[in-house]
Amino acid sequence: MLKLEQLPKLRCIYSSSAVLVCDSIEEATISYCSDLKRVFGSWFNPLQTLERLNLRKLESLQSVFDEEALALLSPAPATTFFPLVSITIATCHQLKKLFSPRSRLSCLQNLETIDIMDCAQMEEIISLGSQEEEKALQLSLPKLRILKLKDLPALKSICSNISVLRCDSLMYLLIIRCTELKRIPLYLPQLDNGQSLPPPSLKGINVFPKEWWESLEWDHPKERDALLPFCKFLAEEPWWVRPPGRHLGPLAQNESPTS
Template sequence: MKLIVCYHIDICEEPNWLPSDAQGFYIKDCKDVRSLDDMSGLQEVTDLRLCAVDGCDGLEFVVSSHYLKPLQNLESLYLCSLKNLNVVVGAVEAIAKSALLPAGTFSSLQKIEVDVCRKIKDLLPLRLLRYLQNLQTINVIASDQMEEIIWSDYEGGEEAPEKLTLPKLKTVILHELFALKSIYSGSTTVLICDSLKRIEIQLSEEIESVFWTGFNPLPTLEHLQLGRLDNLKSMFDEEVLA
């Protein structure tokens, strides 16, 4: 893999920092970047597989919903110590208006890891899941305000799908998420993860149940590790086995 590593540079103004044949990049302490949309040269990259962003205090979202083409081959997304990160995909309301995102959006993504991003409250919008058919791992650590991993962004009179599936999701690791209320709390759309093998939840004081409405993971689950869940009332949402 051709990996580009950059520290303390103005990647918004530097035209040659990311060659078109790059397959991955790790940027650290590049304070000027608000999102990947601002990064010079990204649109010319055709085979990006790894995106790692660390300590870039200006980053508010990873990418906007109209700028997703360069990420269609992305396999791993790593976000660390981003104190102003609000969402992964910005301008998500545009997804609702357009109904569909560009073909191939996040279709290769296998792993999302978020560490010490203390402002983000929700990780993945429900309407994005149809594009994440190869997602295998979600790992979220020490993100104090994270309330929900998958959140329903269908509002008002919008018709939500009856069922969505993450067919390859195997691992969910959630540690030190003190505001976490649920992995998924939607009731209109059933979320199916029928390859799920491992769940770890540690130090999450607000979560009341582990599994969500309409889904029973027990046939495939091999490893369940729970600790310091002070408000846990039940393993299952009250309707999960209905």
């Protein structure tokens, strides 16, 4: 396990003049490193065993990958993060996107959980780049079970405005206070009669506020009807979705209905 915490002067993890080989790390947690701008770059050997990545309170973080460094690699590292099962990001206010074209979404097919909260400038989850933005693509995360997006006031898209994300294993979707998000780009197959089918494993969708859900735009008119039976509209802020720093009440802070 790689664990870096409470290092306020840390600006980079590894120098670009050296390559670090890590062939046994299964979990990486980096938190409270206020000057850190990037996590991984070309000098960091692909973590072929990494399963869990946790990034918290990295107030200067601009990218999970060093985009300029990765652009120099030819071919792009096909195995980067391939075993990754879960990624958690919290209170990284300079981070504007999670995955980019250079992140090679196709290498994240084992990803099961994405949990992002309290990132003030997060605009996109999957950034496709200027050329791909104009295409209607079907992206796939076949093992994704849980997607949590909380307190992302600048979030405008999950994967562009016209592409769709196929998540046949999706069980839980939680979207709290992402009021700039106008579209949920889940791939919902259409029957001959025009009816949309929800993901086969879907069990629940938690939403706050309800007014946001009612304002969403849909690619097909029946998509809202297909997802509505799974929705739970939170009438008020339960303790587990309150913004960081607000009193959480008597219940345990680490409990969650989708944990």
